Amino acid sequence: MGYELYYWPGIQGRGEIPRLILEDAGATYRDVAREPGGMKRMDRVLAGDEPALLPFAPPFLRAGRLWLAQSALIASYLGEQLDLAPRTEQARLAARTLMLTLADFIDEIHDTHHPVAVEKYYAEQKSAAAQRATSFREARMPKFLRYLERNIERAGHGVLVGRTVTYVDLAAFQIVAGLRYAFPRAFGRRAKQVKQLLALHDRVARRPALAAYLASDRREPFSEHDIWRRYPELDP
Amino acid sequence: MGYELYYWPGIQGRGEIPRLILEDAGATYRDVAREPGGMKRMDRVLAGDEPALLPFAPPFLRAGRLWLAQSALIASYLGEQLDLAPRTEQARLAARTLMLTLADFIDEIHDTHHPVAVEKYYAEQKSAAAQRATSFREARMPKFLRYLERNIERAGHGVLVGRTVTYVDLAAFQIVAGLRYAFPRAFGRRAKQVKQLLALHDRVARRPALAAYLASDRREPFSEHDIWRRYPELDP
Numbered sequence: 001m002g003y004e005l006y007y008w009p010g011i012q013g014r015g016e017i018p019r020l021i022l023e024d025a026g027a028t029y030r031d032v033a034r035e036p037g038g039m040k041r042m043d044r045v046l047a048g049d050e051p052a053l054l055p056f057a058p059p060f061l062r063a064g065r066l067w068l069a070q071s072a073l074i075a076s077y078l079g080e081q082l083d084l085a086p087r088t089e090q091a092r093l094a095a096r097t098l099m100l101t102l103a104d105f106i107d108e109i110h111d112t113h114h115p116v117a118v119e120k121y122y123a124e125q126k127s128a129a130a131q132r133a134t135s136f137r138e139a140r141m142p143k144f145l146r147y148l149e150r151n152i153e154r155a156g157h158g159v160l161v162g163r164t165v166t167y168v169d170l171a172a173f174q175i176v177a178g179l180r181y182a183f184p185r186a187f188g189r190r191a192k193q194v195k196q197l198l199a200l201h202d203r204v205a206r207r208p209a210l211a212a213y214l215a216s217d218r219r220e221p222f223s224e225h226d227i228w229r230r231y232p233e234l235d236p
Numbered sequence: 237m238g239y240e241l242y243y244w245p246g247i248q249g250r251g252e253i254p255r256l257i258l259e260d261a262g263a264t265y266r267d268v269a270r271e272p273g274g275m276k277r278m279d280r281v282l283a284g285d286e287p288a289l290l291p292f293a294p295p296f297l298r299a300g301r302l303w304l305a306q307s308a309l310i311a312s313y314l315g316e317q318l319d320l321a322p323r324t325e326q327a328r329l330a331a332r333t334l335m336l337t338l339a340d341f342i343d344e345i346h347d348t349h350h351p352v353a354v355e356k357y358y359a360e361q362k363s364a365a366a367q368r369a370t371s372f373r374e375a376r377m378p379k380f381l382r383y384l385e386r387n388i389e390r391a392g393h394g395v396l397v398g399r400t401v402t403y404v405d406l407a408a409f410q411i412v413a414g415l416r417y418a419f420p421r422a423f424g425r426r427a428k429q430v431k432q433l434l435a436l437h438d439r440v441a442r443r444p445a446l447a448a449y450l451a452s453d454r455r456e457p458f459s460e461h462d463i464w465r466r467y468p469e470l471d472p
Contacts, residue, residue: 068329
C-alpha cells in the first residue's frame with residue numbers, strides 16, 4: 001500500500017517521526033506537500049475537503065482509504081502496520097504510552113522558545129522563554145531523560161520496549177538528535193546519565209535504510225524555524 | 237472485567253475523562269488512589285513496581301492483565317472496549333485523532349496558568365501567564381472551538397464523529413464544563429459561535445449514568461489546584 005504523508009515542507013517538525021518510520025521500513029510513500037502543487041492539496045484537506053477527516057493541523061496521513069492525524073497516532077499506526085512495533089498486546093500498549101510521552105517531551109522542547117504565544121515570534125517572548133528554558137534544562141529534560149533511560153534498562157535489550165528496535169526507538173533517536181542540536185550544553189552535561197539512550201540513538205542511526213535517509217536531501221537540516229532551535233541564550 | 241484507574245485524589249485533572257467514560261458506561265472500576273492505602277499503591281507503580289509498564293505520570297489504568305497510561309490513550313482504549321466508540325476503522329481513527337486534539341486543547345488550557353515552569357506556583361509566573369492567557373483567549377481557544385464546532389456540523393448528528401455519543405463527546409463535555417469554570421467571560425463571548433458544541437455538552441450531561449455521576453460525591457468540584465482554574469485576572 002502506498003502512503004501519503006502531509007506536512008509543511010522545509011522543516012523536519014512534527015512530520016519527521018512518521019517520516020523516519022516510513023523510511024526505516026522502506027515503505028512506498030509520497031511526501032505530498034513537497035511535490036509541485038502539493039501545498040494546495042494539503043491546504044484543501046485542512047480546509048475540510050476530505051470527508052473522512054478534518055485535521056486540526058499537519059501532519060496527517062492517508063493510508064489507502066484511511067485518513068488520520070496527530071503525529072503520535074500516525075507513528076503508532078505506521079509502526080504497527082510496518083512491522084516496527086512489538087507484537088504482544090501489552091507491549092503495543094506500552095509502546096503507544098511511550099510514544100505519547102515522547103510527544104509530550106517534544107511539546108515541552110517546542111515551548112522553550114514559544115512559552116506564551118505560538119502565533120508570535122520568539123523575539124516577542126524572550127523573557128518568558130528564558131524562564132521556561134531554565135525549567136526545561138533543570139527539571140523537565142532531566143526527568144524525561146531519566147524516564148527513557150529507565151525504560152531501556154527495564155526492557156533489557158537496549159531498546160525502549162520489547163526486544164528489537166520499534167517506532168518508539170526511532171522517535172527517541174529524533175529527540176536525542178534534536179536535543180543535541182538545540183541544547184548541546186545542557187544535554188551534554190547529562191550524557192553520562194543516559195548512556196543507554198545514547199547507545200540506542202547510535203544503533204538507530206546505523207540502520208541501513210535510516211542511515212541512507214539521513215544522508216539524503218530528503219532529511220531537512222535542523223533550523224531555527226523548527227521545533228528544535230539553537231538559541232545560545234537558552235542554553236548557557 | 238474490572239478496571240483500576242490510578243490518579244491523584246482530590247482533583248478532576250487528567251483522570252476525569254477516563255472516569256467519565258467508566259461512569260457513563262456503567263463499568264465496574266476501582267479509583268485506586270482514593271481508597272485507603274491506594275496512594276501507596278500508586279506510588280509503587282510510579283516507582284517501577286509493575287513489570288508491564290513504567291508510567292511517566294498518572295493517570296494510568298489496569299484493565300485485567302493489561303496496563304496503559306496517558307489520558308488520551310486510556311480514553312480511546314476504554315471507549316473502544318466499552319462500546320462508546322464508533323464502529324468503522326475510519327471513524328475509530330477519526331475519534332483517536334480528535335481525542336489527541338482535545339488533549340492538546342487541555343494542555344493549552346493548563347499552560348495559561350503555568351506557562352514557564354510546571355514545578356513552580358502560579359504566583360511565580362503571573363506575568364507570563366497573563367501573556368499566555370491573552371493568546372489563549374484571543375487565538376487558541378477560538379481556533380480549537382471552531383474546529384470542534386465544524387466537526388459536529390460535518391458529522392451531522394450533533395456529535396463529533398459518527399451518529400451516536402462516543403468517548404470524544406464525553407471529553408468535549410469536560411472541556412466545555414472546564415472552560416465555563418475557568419474562562420466564564422471569554423468563553424461566554426464565544427457561545428453564539430459554538431451552539432452545537434453547547435448542545436452536545438447538554439446532551440452528554442443528561443445521559444442518566446453521567447448525570448448520576450455528576451451529582452455524586454465522586455465528581456470532585458473544580459478548583460484552583462486543577463487544570464481548569466478560575467483566576468479573574470486571566471479572564472478580564
